[in-house]
Amino acid sequence: MFDDLPPDLDRLEVLRTWHQMWLARIDDKMARLRKEQEQQARAEEVRVERAPDWLIEYGLNREAIPNAVHVGDCSMAGKRSKGVDSDTARRALAGGVTACTFCRPDTELGILD
Structure with a gap:
């Protein structure tokens, strides 16, 4: 089914580890972006609440x-x-x-x- 993958276990383990590292990096970045978006949304709410007439x-x-x-x-x-x-x-x-x-x-x- 996946003929393009290496035929030996060692190289497959290296690929799996490499992809796990990338997924961890992507998950960390997504978590930081979500946190920034929440902070910006809270700051915007505060700014709108305090807007003068x-x-x-x-x-x-x-x-x-x-x-x-x-x-x-x-x-x-x-x-x-x-x-x-x-x-x-x-x-x-x-x-x-x-x-x-x-x-x-x-x-x-x-x-x-």
């Missing part, structure tokens, strides 16, 4: 002038965003900070031009 995105300069206001879960918000409450977001929009055109926080907050 509103974000203000700041510029690169030292004065950190606000560039835009976003809804808390907006995917367009940059890394230089800080969570704020609704009153702070409204004041920023009223003060001339741009509303994100993707998530439209001004509409969500009930601010009309």
